[in-house]
Amino acid sequence: MAQPALTSIGELPAGLPGVVADWSSDQRAFKKVPWYKAMMWIFLLSDTFIFSCFLISYMTVRASTTVPWPNPSEVFALTLWGHKIPLILIAIMTFILISSSGTMVLAVNYGYRKDRIRTFVFLLITAALGATFVGMQAFEWTKLIFDEGVRPWGNPMGAAQFGSTFFMITGFHGTHVSIGVIFLLIVATKVLRGDLDREAPGFLTGRKGNYEIVETMGLYWHFVDLVWVFIFAVFYLW
Numbered sequence: 001m002a003q004p005a006l007t008s009i010g011e012l013p014a015g016l017p018g019v020v021a022d023w024s025s026d027q028r029a030f031k032k033v034p035w036y037k038a039m040m041w042i043f044l045l046s047d048t049f050i051f052s053c054f055l056i057s058y059m060t061v062r063a064s065t066t067v068p069w070p071n072p073s074e075v076f077a078l079t080l081w082g083h084k085i086p087l088i089l090i091a092i093m094t095f096i097l098i099s100s101s102g103t104m105v106l107a108v109n110y111g112y113r114k115d116r117i118r119t120f121v122f123l124l125i126t127a128a129l130g131a132t133f134v135g136m137q138a139f140e141w142t143k144l145i146f147d148e149g150v151r152p153w154g155n156p157m158g159a160a161q162f163g164s165t166f167f168m169i170t171g172f173h174g175t176h177v178s179i180g181v182i183f184l185l186i187v188a189t190k191v192l193r194g195d196l197d198r199e200a201p202g203f204l205t206g207r208k209g210n211y212e213i214v215e216t217m218g219l220y221w222h223f224v225d226l227v228w229v230f231i232f233a234v235f236y237l238w
Contacts (some may be wrong), residue, residue: 067159100129101225111211123188130181151163
């Protein structure tokens with residue numbers, strides 16, 4: 001049986017076999033890409049759809065409800081020195097999370113320079129900032145639940161959907177940040193022990209490429225920060 005003729009572009013077979021080979025070319029396209037980096041991009045794409053559905057649902061519910069929607073500037077105000085300051089806690093949380101993106105960039109930068117100590121330090125700082133964000137979010141939840149009486153199924157300040165959308169969106173994002181903090185600590189530990197330099201076999205260290213896992217964690221962390229910017233703009237500022 002004659003072999004299908006090869007074309008000059010990418011050396012793919014002509015005709016139907018060429019179409020099949022083109023659509024299954026991921027092995028060639030991602031030949032030198034670590035599997036965890038490719039999977040991270042696929043995960044982030046799917047997560048983008050999920051958060052988009054959440055935010056679009058929130059905007060639809062808020063625009064269609066006939067019950068007055070609580071004013072976020074008043075709901076999320078914090079009393080300091082006898083004065084209520086609107087959104088001050090949310091602003092600090094946003095600043096902390098955005099700052100963690102900067103420290104993550106430095107961790108990736110020093111990782112590719114194979115500077116083990118500085119990579120570890122900036123990974124640790126990033127994890128600490130992420131944990132601080134989650135802690136402040138827990139404080140925010142506690143204040144709404146115990147002081148304001150907001151529940152996922154009800155809200156004494158107006159539309160009942162406020163509580164359900166708030167806890168769903170911020171809770172889902174907070175879970176992402178918490179998982180990111182755990183993985184940052186795992187990677188930081190492996191960096192400090194020198195597992196990436198030795199290419200020691202094990203979890204997140206089994207492939208040659210040394211510090212590419214730090215860059216992959218950077219992709220995840222920047223995505224989490226970017227999602228929070230959209231949540232901040234849509235939920236808190238609208």
